[in-house]
Amino acid sequence: MTYTCAPPGSGARVGIDRDNDGWADGDELWLGTNPANPDSHP
Secondary structure, three states, X not given: OOXXXXXXXXXXXXXXXXXXXXXXXXXXXXXXXXOOOOOOOO
């Protein structure tokens, strides 16, 4: 079994909002916008 984790208090996770536009990457993908482009958001 392999666990991938980060210690508590280590900051925001990069994969949640890569472009820091306030929209979660998964939400942007689901709504058809580019999660890597800060100018592209729903």
